[in-house]
Amino acid sequence: MSDTRADLLSVIGADVDELTGAPATLSDDQLRSMYEVVILVRALDEACMRLLQAGEIGLYVSSTGLEATSVGAAFALKEGDWAFPSFRDSGIYLVRGGTLRGYTNQLFANAADVANGRQTPGHHTLPEGRFVSPSGPVGTQVVQGTGVGIAMRLRRDPHAVLVSFGEGATSQGDFHTGMNLAGIHSSPVIFLCQTQRWVAPAPRQRQSAAERYVDCVSSYGFTGTRVDGADILAVYSAVHDARARAVEGKGATFVEAVIDRYSPPQIGVDGRSDRDQWSRSRDPIGRFREHLHRRGIWEPAWEDDLIGRIQERIDDAIELARSCPAPPSSTLLDGVYADTSGTPSTKLTRSGAPGRGAGPAAQSKG
Amino acid sequence: MADINLLQAINETLASELSEDESVVLLGEDIGKIGGAFSATEGLFDKFGERRVIDMPLAEGGVVGAAIGMSLYGMRPVPEVQFADFLYPAFDQIISEAAKYRYRSGGQYACPLTLRTPYGAGIRGGIYQSQSPEAYLAHTPGLVVVVPSTPADAAGLLRSAIRSEDPVVFLEPKSIYRSAIGPVPGGDHTVAIGQARTVKKGDHVTVIAYGAMVHVAAKAASLAAEAGIEVDLIDLRTLRPLDADTVVTSVARTGKVVLVTEAPSFCGYAAELTAVLVEQALLHLEAPPVRVTGLETPVPYALENLYLPNAERVRAAIEQVVNF
Numbered sequence: 001m002s003d004t005r006a007d008l009l010s011v012i013g014a015d016v017d018e019l020t021g022a023p024a025t026l027s028d029d030q031l032r033s034m035y036e037v038v039i040l041v042r043a044l045d046e047a048c049m050r051l052l053q054a055g056e057i058g059l060y061v062s063s064t065g066l067e068a069t070s071v072g073a074a075f076a077l078k079e080g081d082w083a084f085p086s087f088r089d090s091g092i093y094l095v096r097g098g099t100l101r102g103y104t105n106q107l108f109a110n111a112a113d114v115a116n117g118r119q120t121p122g123h124h125t126l127p128e129g130r131f132v133s134p135s136g137p138v139g140t141q142v143v144q145g146t147g148v149g150i151a152m153r154l155r156r157d158p159h160a161v162l163v164s165f166g167e168g169a170t171s172q173g174d175f176h177t178g179m180n181l182a183g184i185h186s187s188p189v190i191f192l193c194q195t196q197r198w199v200a201p202a203p204r205q206r207q208s209a210a211e212r213y214v215d216c217v218s219s220y221g222f223t224g225t226r227v228d229g230a231d232i233l234a235v236y237s238a239v240h241d242a243r244a245r246a247v248e249g250k251g252a253t254f255v256e257a258v259i260d261r262y263s264p265p266q267i268g269v270d271g272r273s274d275r276d277q278w279s280r281s282r283d284p285i286g287r288f289r290e291h292l293h294r295r296g297i298w299e300p301a302w303e304d305d306l307i308g309r310i311q312e313r314i315d316d317a318i319e320l321a322r323s324c325p326a327p328p329s330s331t332l333l334d335g336v337y338a339d340t341s342g343t344p345s346t347k348l349t350r351s352g353a354p355g356r357g358a359g360p361a362a363q364s365k366g
Numbered sequence: 367m368a369d370i371n372l373l374q375a376i377n378e379t380l381a382s383e384l385s386e387d388e389s390v391v392l393l394g395e396d397i398g399k400i401g402g403a404f405s406a407t408e409g410l411f412d413k414f415g416e417r418r419v420i421d422m423p424l425a426e427g428g429v430v431g432a433a434i435g436m437s438l439y440g441m442r443p444v445p446e447v448q449f450a451d452f453l454y455p456a457f458d459q460i461i462s463e464a465a466k467y468r469y470r471s472g473g474q475y476a477c478p479l480t481l482r483t484p485y486g487a488g489i490r491g492g493i494y495q496s497q498s499p500e501a502y503l504a505h506t507p508g509l510v511v512v513v514p515s516t517p518a519d520a521a522g523l524l525r526s527a528i529r530s531e532d533p534v535v536f537l538e539p540k541s542i543y544r545s546a547i548g549p550v551p552g553g554d555h556t557v558a559i560g561q562a563r564t565v566k567k568g569d570h571v572t573v574i575a576y577g578a579m580v581h582v583a584a585k586a587a588s589l590a591a592e593a594g595i596e597v598d599l600i601d602l603r604t605l606r607p608l609d610a611d612t613v614v615t616s617v618a619r620t621g622k623v624v625l626v627t628e629a630p631s632f633c634g635y636a637a638e639l640t641a642v643l644v645e646q647a648l649l650h651l652e653a654p655p656v657r658v659t660g661l662e663t664p665v666p667y668a669l670e671n672l673y674l675p676n677a678e679r680v681r682a683a684i685e686q687v688v689n690f
């Protein structure tokens with residue numbers, strides 16, 4: 001795939017006085033808020049990588065480099081919207097109301113995890129944020145998110161669904177099925193495709209022979225846009241506009257966010273110069289910081305204080321999660337079915353009755 | 367109450383649940399304007415409209431996956447897969463997703479959907495319109511699997527399935543859609559999930575079947591009765607969860623059992639029944655359980671009648687086990 005960067009929507013880098021559209025409406029406080037979250041996401045990611053390397057958690061998938069896409073997209077959502085994230089979207093989890101303790105409890109699969117330690121690290125569940133944990137199979141969320149959107153239309157519910165995935169998901173049959181369905185049913189979905197390209201090591205297997213993933217969208221009958229995934233305001237802008245289209249009944253939008261990712265090399269290989277090069281030119285946090293600095297919103301003392309507080313919160317959350325025991329064995333059979341005994345329920349309820357386990361929309365309608 | 371057939375029972379139950387509960391929504395290929403490949407949803411599109419009876423494109427994964435999304439949102443979708451043979455493109459959504467949502471989220475999310483699908487052979491459907499995939503489904507924790515053999519049970523089980531908070535696969539034995547005729551109680555008639563039905567009482571041998579094979583077994587039981595053998599005939603009605611009590615109690619009394627499935631025997635549902643009986647009724651068994659099943663082949667088109675269990679094969683098995 002060629003490096004066709006000329007067509008990527010970019011916002012940061014433009015003169016701050018020339019900002020238009022949604023990014024221009026963000027207040028200084030909102031921008032600071034966004035920045036705090038991206039710093040938190042990065043620090044949390046690095047802490048989790050350390051936990052993985054120390055063998056304290058069994059699995060972890062890094063999100064470094066994806067902060068602008070996750071956080072920028074999530075900031076464009078409103079309460080009542082739904083999110084079907086990918087594995088690297090801790091930013092979406094936090095913006096949707098997820099707590100650090102909820103996050104670390106899930107990683108440690110302890111008794112305080114809302115999902116009873118049922119899943120491997122990284123499958124966070126947050127019904128109060130309408131955030132649905134990523135599944136194991138990649139791409140199933142594309143159809144399900146479309147289904148939520150169809151239900152929203154049937155209910156005349158003026159909200160939207162964010163479905164986020166890496167470009168690998170576009171190879172799956174469910175990607176085509178979900179996109180096709182969204183086009184046919186004008187489902188109010190924002191399909192966020194995080195197209196990842198690698199600074200180092202060598203490029204991985206291609207997922208498509210096409211130059212740009214966004215080019216597929218015309219065959220589904222809706223529109224797409226391609227943005228610089230390291231530009232948080234560009235992502236915010238694209239998702240904001242896509243959301244507006246969705247809630248106005250104009251259906252789905254495909255947002256391809258192109259990101260250059262840095263992956264640490266193998267142990268023993270000195271990757272510092274690659275990392276430095278990436279940091280200077282492609283790190284979404286650095287670019288956002290520069291932008292805020294130019295606007296007079298950022299200064300070093302503020303960041304130092306912020307990082308200190310964030311690190312303390314992360315350390316606390318990890319310590320609490322680490323010291324919490326595993327779920328009791330008595331919970332092992334719970335929740336296979338609605339009846340907690342582990343066998344299917346013979347108790348029947350009407351829809352709308354706040355049945356245990358029904359999603360937030362059902363409970364609020366009960 | 368007038369007698370109706372299985373298809374009518376399904377149609378009327380869908381209509382009644384659509385009327386009673388506005389969150390019930392049907393979705394599937396050809397179910398709307400066409401009324402379904404077998405007319406199971408005939409008239410419902412006209413009566414309830416396109417917001418309640420939704421035609422879907424040719425993608426079973428889309429039908430089931432969309433239904434999952436709708437059920438997470440709080441609706442009560444009833445997706446249809448046009449033939450059980452076409453469940454496989456939807457298997458990731460059924461097995462990986464719908465069946466596991468509640469458990470993997472600690473009860474925070476769930477999929478109260480009812481997946482209807484015509485299954486089974488006997489209509490010259492060939493390899494891809496005849497399969498009985500119940501074993502793959504019943505093997506999956508988190509799924510409920512039911513299969514009626516009469517109009518009353520079709521109505522009652524379908525209503526229970528739709529009202530259940532669990533994902534239920536409702537297998538419809540297509541070969542008896544029109545030939546299974548009987549009375550259906552009116553009103554809010556439900557049949558409990560997880561309860562087998564004793565069709566006919568007898569003391570000599572237990573015969574266990576479900577779906578279309580209940581009628582085959584009933585014919586075999588009549589033939590056996592002519593030879594003085596009284597069959598205790600059980601219609602399972604639910605495959606997961608299994609009503610082990612009814613099954614074990616019967617075999618503990620008769621000591622002999624014949625198991626009938628359309629699906630092939632290796633790793634089939636009858637194998638599970640055999641295991642349960644050996645575990646729970648070993649000392650009562652006077653003969654090994656006999657399985658009468660489809661052959662270890664895909665369902666052939668021309669020679670389908672040789673593939674399927676019939677009344678004579680079941681009668682011969684009854685005689686074999688009684689004479690052991």
